[in-house]
């Protein structure tokens with residue numbers, strides 16, 4: 001009896017406290033009642049989970065057999081099955097390094113760890129020496145490739161964005177102008193155009209014997225592209241600080257870089273965490289554009305699988321799965337940003 | 347002419363403009379070791395600009411300014427000078443992301459190269475000297491204005507400077523907190539440090555200052571000992587200023 005009363009009370013306070021709230025509650029409920037059951041029917045009740053071909057699926061519901069059959073390709077592209085332990089190891093080493101770095105709280109130490117990790121990662125994933133066979137980057141694909149592009153993009157764009165933002169406030173006109181032009185140039189062109197130019201037009205201008213790896217070019221483009229956006233976000237943070245902060249820091253005799261490192265950037269970055277994470281989420285989703293230059297990232301594999309003649313008509317399942325995976329990653333980033341914001345508030 | 351070893355700050359014909367606005371006009375000023383100078387004058391007369399020239403926060407266009415014999419023109423000399431000159435601001439300007447103690451240890455560690463233990467010892471010494479040691483592990487936004495300003499004073503002192511600059515250190519404070527900050531400054535004055543202080547606290551000026559500078563519209567109108575300054579000001583503008591400030 002008591003619990004009923006408490007529940008009713010909660011309902012009244014939270015859902016029916018006034019006319020507008022009541023109306024919102026009722027319309028949302030109606031919408032969910034109308035849309036949810038068919039979706040659940042399609043996704044679970046009528047869906048097919050077992051089998052090995054399109055014939056094992058009924059047409060009433062989703063054919064998850066399709067995703068299961070393509071799962072290894074969706075995750076790793078054409079990375080040879082016998083070599084996939086190298087991807088797993090890189091992942092485990094990454095997690096170990098992140099935990100170690102967090103333990104010590106020293107930026108210099110983290111940077112060294114990260115440098116070490118980059119070398120290990122390239123050795124493991126690409127190989128070609130130390131007895132590891134070479135896995136060429138055109139074999140890389142799927143979610144693995146998406147994560148590689150996003151990670152390198154984020155890790156590269158972050159320091160570059162900081163430097164560009166500081167450069168735009170420089171007292172030296174040449175540096176200021178350079179950063180301004182650089183930012184406006186990259187912001188003004190769609191990423192897809194940049195990628196296309198880098199992959200199709202660049203080779204026309206370069207001598208025949210010079211061949212810059214396709215993945216490397218895509219990485220560079222995405223990194224520079226994101227850094228331009230990031231620079232503007234960070235500049236907003238820099239401008240929001242009272243000028244007294246830098247004056248007090250200079251009056252104490254700190255050099256320009258010390259002022260930035262210990263006083264200005266910690267505060268400026270803290271203020272724009274939501275904007276920074278927003279840019280990174282955008283970057284993560286933009287990685288899907290590499291399909292245009294013939295790299296098969298996660299979404300690229302979904303698309304190519306959906307056009308497989310043996311699995312005609314399974315695009316819905318593919319895109320639903322892709323949406324779910326992308327959402328999980330982007331939502332995690334957003335939660336992490338919230339966690340960072342709260343941490344500093346204490 | 348042999349440079350006077352007692353001389354710590356020397357302005358010679360210093361001029362500064364903001365675009366067309368002439369904010370410092372032919373400033374000449376000679377400050378000796380251990381002296382306490384108070385600078386006063388109406389709002390906009392250039393007091394802040396003058397004092398901020400001493401540690402290179404404001405550049406100037408004409409004239410010569412030396413601090414401990416070093417001229418304020420090259421970047422490396424400015425950094426040396428800043429290590430010998432501490433400053434306290436009207437708005438405190440504490441670093442909000444650092445604790446009180448970290449505010450005081452950062453520069454000693456990064457600029458003077460002390461290790462954490464040494465820096466902490468020095469910082470705690472000065473924090474207790476301004477009676478705020480018990481707040482060492484709190485953050486600036488947890489302190490009152492008067493407490494923040496005393497931390498700002500300790501932060502500057504932790505660099506063990508030879509010269510202290512104050513730009514209206516009590517103007518942003520509620521009346522009941524002014525005294526605690528002034529008391530800390532008076533205590534500091536007894537230590538023999540050189541002090542240059544922009545303030546309208548005439549009681550403080552009377553008690554502590556060796557010399558008072560009166561500025562108006564970018565010019566030094568009058569320089570005098572406190573007794574002369576208050577009892578027989580030479581210029582009419584000084585007289586008017588004193589009337590205004592002492593009667594309200």
Ligand SMILES: Nc1ncnc2c1ncn2[C@@H]1O[C@H](COP(=O)(O)OP(=O)(O)OP(=O)(O)O)[C@@H](O)[C@H]1O
Nearest residue numbers: 364367369387388389390391392393394395396514
């Ligand atoms: N950044 C700036 N750009 C242009 N003009 C400025 C700037 N800073 C100060 N000024 C002008 O220079 C003059 C002197 O300013 P200053 O801050 O030195 O005065 P002050 O004597 O400290 O005044 P207050 O008692 O109000 O602090 C004023 O006329 C002011 O408007």
Ligand SMILES: [Mg+2]
Nearest residue numbers: 393394395514
């Ligand atoms: Mg002022």
